Amino acid sequence: MARRQYFNVDILEQWKDRVINEAVDALRDAAPDGEASVRETIHAAVTPWGAARQAGEVHGPKGTATPREHAGRIEGGLDSQDMIGSVDSTFEEVGANVWEARWGWSDPAKYFLIQEHGFKEYDTNIVPMESLQRSLDEQEAEFAARLRSITRGAS
Numbered sequence: 824m825a826r827r828q829y830f831n832v833d834i835l836e837q838w839k840d841r842v843i844n845e846a847v848d849a850l851r852d853a854a855p856d857g858e859a860s861v862r863e864t865i866h867a868a869v870t871p872w873g874a875a876r877q878a879g880e881v882h883g884p885k886g887t888a889t890p891r892e893h894a895g896r897i898e899g900g901l902d903s904q905d906m907i908g909s910v911d912s913t914f915e916e917v918g919a920n921v922w923e924a925r926w927g928w929s930d931p932a933k934y935f936l937i938q939e940h941g942f943k944e945y946d947t948n949i950v951p952m953e954s955l956q957r958s959l960d961e962q963e964a965e966f967a968a969r970l971r972s973i974t975r976g977a978s
Contacts, residue, residue, distance in 0.1 A: 845969075846970060846973060850914070853924040853926075853962040854924040855926075857926035857961070857962045858911060858926040858958075861958045864952055864953075865910070868952040871949075909928050909932075912925060912927075937949075
């Protein structure tokens with residue numbers, strides 16, 4: 824007598840739908856998580872001027888009291904925009920079965936990009952924050968880990 828093996832295609836469709844839905848959820852989470860990472864990096868990114876302000880050696884823009892609690896790049900400095908407050912995120916479907924998570928500055932002041940990429944002027948060397956790249960690296964690693972978990976758990 825021959826053995827028979829049956830396969831139900833509906834099970835495969837359900838598995839595929841579940842994997843896609845969980846992957847979309849993981850990407851949806853990347854947007855606010857990436858936004859939070861950028862904000863944390865800005866807050867923690869130390870400059871020589873920020874460290875001097877923290878020590879009370881220099882005064883900040885608009886008569887900001889010194890010393891201050893942090894050496895990060897919170898105040899807008901030369902620009903009146905708020906570097907941290909201007910960070911936002913979005914998640915949307917941009918095409919048929921194509922989703923996009925975005926975070927960062929939608930309309931960055933020139934000053935933000937100077938801080939982001941760093942500069943050297945006279946005796947001052949401002950190291951780049953690289954907040955966007957760091958957050959992207961973190962979110963890519965997290966997304967890849969979640970995809971591995973999703974596909975392992977979907978069997």
